[in-house]
Amino acid sequence: MNRAPGLSVRLKLTLSYAGFLMVAGALLLAAVWLFLLRYVPEVIHLPTAADRPGRVPGVFVPNRSDLERAFVPKAAAALAFLLVFGLVGGWLLAGRMLAPLTRITQATRLAANGSLSHRIQLEGSDDEFRELADAFDAMLARLEAHVAEQQRFAANASHELRTPLAITQTLLEVARSDRHRDTGELVERLHFVNTRAIELTEALLLLSRADQRSFTREHVDLSLVAEEAAETLLPLAEKRGITIETSGEVTPALGSPALLLQMTTNLLHNAIVHNRREHGTVWLTTSRHPQSVALTVENTGDTLTSQAVSTLAEPFQRGTARIRADHTGVGLGLAIVKSIVHAHDGTLTLTPRPAGGLSVTVRLPAAPPPADR
Numbered sequence: 323m324n325r326a327p328g329l330s331v332r333l334k335l336t337l338s339y340a341g342f343l344m345v346a347g348a349l350l351l352a353a354v355w356l357f358l359l360r361y362v363p364e365v366i367h368l369p370t371a372a373d374r375p376g377r378v379p380g381v382f383v384p385n386r387s388d389l390e391r392a393f394v395p396k397a398a399a400a401l402a403f404l405l406v407f408g409l410v411g412g413w414l415l416a417g418r419m420l421a422p423l424t425r426i427t428q429a430t431r432l433a434a435n436g437s438l439s440h441r442i443q444l445e446g447s448d449d450e451f452r453e454l455a456d457a458f459d460a461m462l463a464r465l466e467a468h469v470a471e472q473q474r475f476a477a478n479a480s481h482e483l484r485t486p487l488a489i490t491q492t493l494l495e496v497a498r499s500d501r502h503r504d505t506g507e508l509v510e511r512l513h514f515v516n517t518r519a520i521e522l523t524e525a526l527l528l529l530s531r532a533d534q535r536s537f538t539r540e541h542v543d544l545s546l547v548a549e550e551a552a553e554t555l556l557p558l559a560e561k562r563g564i565t566i567e568t569s570g571e572v573t574p575a576l577g578s579p580a581l582l583l584q585m586t587t588n589l590l591h592n593a594i595v596h597n598r599r600e601h602g603t604v605w606l607t608t609s610r611h612p613q614s615v616a617l618t619v620e621n622t623g624d625t626l627t628s629q630a631v632s633t634l635a636e637p638f639q640r641g642t643a644r645i646r647a648d649h650t651g652v653g654l655g656l657a658i659v660k661s662i663v664h665a666h667d668g669t670l671t672l673t674p675r676p677a678g679g680l681s682v683t684v685r686l687p688a689a690p691p692p693a694d695r
Contacts, residue, residue: 331423332416339412340405347404351397358389422451426458438466486519522654535665537578541689544573544582544617545608551586552606555594563600566590570608573615574689577666585662586617588655589682593621597679614668616685623679631672631680635660659684 329337422444432440441462444455490512497508552566559566575582593604605620635656656672659682663670668686675681 332413332420335416335419336409336412339415340408343404343408343412344401347401351400355393355397358393422446422455426451426455429458429462433462433465438462438469483519483522486515486522489515537581537665539576540579542575542577542579542582544575544586544615544686545570547579547583547586548606548608548617550583551590554587555590558591559594559604562594562597562602564594564597564602564604566594566604566606568606570606571610573608573610573617575615575666575686576689577686581662581665585659585684586619588659589617589619589684592655593619593680593682597621597623610688611685613688614685615688616683618681618683620675620681621679622675622677625678626674626680628674631674634672634680635670656682 425442425444429440429442441459442455443459444452446452493508493512493515497505548568548570552568556566590604590606594602597604602622604622605618607618607620609616609618660670663684663686666686668684671683671685673681673683
């Protein structure tokens with residue numbers, strides 16, 4: 323943006339300090355002048371020898387004119403000194419006060435040029451500049467983490483999208499070189515690869531929508547959402563020999579019904595897929611707290627470490643070493659859940675179960691009572 327040149331903040335503060343000092347000095351001198359004028363008449367009448375017997379006549383007593391000739395030059399010199407002192411002192415004080423702002427400006431320019439690892443780390447006591455510098459450092463840390471996450475996501479998404487395209491190209495080249503090959507098998511494999519690519523694309527779009535928070539918040543009961551998700555995935559659970567147990571109370575929240583249903587479905591799908599091969603169990607529970615509501619999904623399964631669990635919510639991470647079995651998904655299930663939870667101002671907690679499996683808790687702000695809505 324093109325703007326007209328103006329005075330610097332340091333110069334403005336210097337002029338302000340000097341101006342205030344000049345005004346204060348002028349008021350002080352005016353007060354002294356008025357105080358002196360109260361006791362000095364304009365014309366002095368000296369007493370004669372007859373009026374004052376025993377005194378020497380002709381004693382000099384200054385009048386107002388004499389006072390003006392003696393006071394005004396000294397007052398002007400004092401004001402000139404205050405002006406010089408105010409300008410020099412104000413310039414030094416303004417420079418000292420604005421030094422933290424200069425460091426913040428330099429850090430801002432570095433961040434604008436792409437250097438997000440720089441931190442201000444302002445020393446000194448807790449004041450307004452320190453608070454601003456700490457807030458800026460925290461913002462830089464969040465931006466750096468977000469950019470790094472986006473770069474990893476872009477790299478993983480490019481890799482995941484390239485894989486089905488490369489497989490499709492290979493299948494087509496094989497079909498073109500071997501025209502007598504059975505086309506039924508080729509069409510079936512192409513259909514499977516294309517379906518995976520569509521699922522991945524839809525997951526990426528859903529993830530982007532959750533990150534942008536482009537949805538209308540409505541009143542949602544998480545217990546009903548949990549029941550709907552359980553009914554939807556019940557055939558998959560029965561096919562794998564998994565038992566789904568649902569329990570809980572009414573849990574009112576504010577958010578997108580579609581996104582919250584997608585969140586619950588993803589959690590339940592992961593709990594079913596990453597479970598025991600037979601006789602596994604999934605517990606789906608909802609609970610209500612004073613200021614929040616919670617949705618908990620637990621499942622039996624292999625024993626997981628805390629380090630492995632901490633990476634499960636990253637995009638394209640799978641709990642079974644990135645296998646390509648049926649119904650394993652595209653590796654965005656928990657990443658989508660994490661984005662949906664954050665878009666609803668909630669928290670996502672993943673904890674390994676001591677007996678094996680995973681416990682996932684989603685905590686969202688509770689919806690206000692009907693009288694407040």
